[in-house]
Amino acid sequence: MDKKLLRLTVNKQEYEVYINPKALLVEVIRDYIGLTGTKRGCDTVSCGACTVMINGMSVKSCSVLAMQAEGAQITTIEGLEQNGKLAPIQKAFIDHGAYQCGFCAPGMIMSAQALLNENPHPTEWEIREGIEGNICRCTGYNSIVRAIDATAEGKYREDRS
Template identity: 85%
Template sequence: MEKRLLTLTVNGQEYELYINPKTLLVEAIRDHIGLTGTKRGCDTVSCGACTVMINGMSVKACSVLAMQADGARITTVEGLEVNGKLAPIQEAFLDQGAYQCGFCAPGMLMSAQALLNENPNPTEWEIREGIEGNICRCTGYNSIVRAIESVAKGKYTEVKS
């Protein structure tokens, strides 16, 4: 199949890629751009490990073709940091013991940040709804909920130096 030109702005940097039009966005991010923080944990659009933001909205990057995101602004887990420092949501995950394995954590962080962007003061129910597309196969979600709540309550407004 003839390759097509794709332009993506990922974490503020513009990339031009020649790709097979059937390439998934998660493949473009990981295999073509080399940002491997975004994980591919299933083949059924069910785990959420591949969650990124497209123009500020959380999207499972295995559920869209890269070409569908042509011209879009993408944020991956690598783009959460602020001036080289962990973002508040990352600090909160650390403090609350919410970091889990390298597969589920990036997607959890992206869903959590997207939720807070959209709703800076979510209820516990809204938090649980916001991360329901992200599966951890090993443990509970309470520490993640606490971490998101603590950011919503303003505990992490300053990025630590």
């Protein structure tokens, strides 16, 4: 199949790549752009490991063609850190031990960040609902929920200086 030029904005950086027009967004992020923090778990829109933000909303990147994301602002886990400083939600995950193998963590964190963008003070039920599309096989969900709750309570602040 003929490759097509795709202009993609990921983590505020512009990329131009020639891709198979049927390539999934997760594939382009990982294999063409080289941002491997986004994980590829099931490819069937079930596990949430591939979650990124598109225009601030969480999206499973195996559920969209990369071509469909042209013109959008895509944020991956690598884009949360700025100037070498972790985002509050990342610090909270570390402090709460909200991961073991870590495979689910990037997608889980992106879903959590998207939830907090939309609802800065979610209830525990809203947090659980916000991450219901993300599966963790190791840690269990309580520490993850506690990390998101602590971030929402302002226990982790932006420090991007």
